[in-house]
Amino acid sequence: MTAAATAATVRTVPDSDSGTPMSVAIDAEHLTVSLGGPPVLRDVSFAVRTGESVGLFGANGSGKTTLLRTLLGLVRPESGHSSLFGTEISRFGDWKLIGYVPQRSTVAMDAATVAEVVASGRLPHRRPFVPARAADRKACAAALEQVGVAALARREFQKLSGGQQQRVLIARALAGEPELLFLDEPLAGIDLPSQQALAETLHSLNESGRTLFTVLHDAGPLADILQRRLTLVNGRLDRDEATR
Numbered sequence: 001m002t003a004a005a006t007a008a009t010v011r012t013v014p015d016s017d018s019g020t021p022m023s024v025a026i027d028a029e030h031l032t033v034s035l036g037g038p039p040v041l042r043d044v045s046f047a048v049r050t051g052e053s054v055g056l057f058g059a060n061g062s063g064k065t066t067l068l069r070t071l072l073g074l075v076r077p078e079s080g081h082s083s084l085f086g087t088e089i090s091r092f093g094d095w096k097l098i099g100y101v102p103q104r105s106t107v108a109m110d111a112a113t114v115a116e117v118v119a120s121g122r123l124p125h126r127r128p129f130v131p132a133r134a135a136d137r138k139a140c141a142a143a144l145e146q147v148g149v150a151a152l153a154r155r156e157f158q159k160l161s162g163g164q165q166q167r168v169l170i171a172r173a174l175a176g177e178p179e180l181l182f183l184d185e186p187l188a189g190i191d192l193p194s195q196q197a198l199a200e201t202l203h204s205l206n207e208s209g210r211t212l213f214t215v216l217h218d219a220g221p222l223a224d225i226l227q228r229r230l231t232l233v234n235g236r237l238d239r240d241e242a243t244r
């Protein structure tokens with residue numbers, strides 16, 4: 001059983017195949033969000049079971065990134081609630097459980113090396129002023145290997161290609177060994193072989209019980225690892241479909 005599965009649970013939902021009650025990793029209830037103008041999200045409700053892999057789709061501007069940021073507590077909803085692993089987001093503090101791969105275009109790293117960027121993904125596990133432990137170094141090395149960027153460890157992040165940067169950001173999230181991984185368009189700017197390699201990595205994470213919530217325009221090689229597709233249209237949840 002994963003750590004998240006033992007975390008506090010407020011609510012369960014039935015498994016789509018067996019009907020067994022499953023703990024909820026993400027719970028969104030009637031979320032309405034405005035960013036200074038008319039609502040960007042309107043009355044959005046859904047729950048993601050622990051261990052599920054869910055894709056979030058929608059046209060440009062439909063509110064996908066805003067929903068992700070709201071679920072992570074980076075944006076405060078005008079009304080409604082959300083929780084992670086049963087804890088209301090305003091009180092959630094167990095960030096070791098959570099990984100986040102933002103859209104690459106939003107990330108600036110100045111002169112940081114790839115190794116430093118990936119090591120920053122380990123910070124929720126570290127104590128202040130205590131050097132990295134063997135477990136921290138091992139997790140970073142494994143994350144670099146998993147997305148095929150170990151050879152780039154000493155390179156400057158900003159000087160890599162877009163696709164290489166994207167893989168490093170994924171390695172940063174994996175270094176934290178998260179139970180729940182949010183990815184915002186992880187395939188953007190990555191060539192097909194790298195997309196396939198990423199799909200395999202995410203598939204094995206999901207098989208080992210990790211929950212995945214991925215914003216996508218086109219599922220590409222990730223289609224096979226999605227169990228559900230949510231679709232936003234103009235800030236409303238238009239469709240919530242099982243894919244298998």
Ligand SMILES: Nc1ncnc2c1ncn2[C@@H]1O[C@H](COP(=O)(O)OP(=O)(O)OP(=O)(O)O)[C@@H](O)[C@H]1O
Pocket residue numbers: 035036040058059060061062063064065066067
């Ligand atoms: N900081 C902000 N202030 C005001 N409006 C914003 C802000 N960020 C996003 N928006 C608006 O909110 C709406 C939803 O944006 P969001 O980035 O969530 O959409 P998206 O579905 O992720 O789009 P894309 O596919 O282009 O990444 C858009 O109309 C956008 O212009």
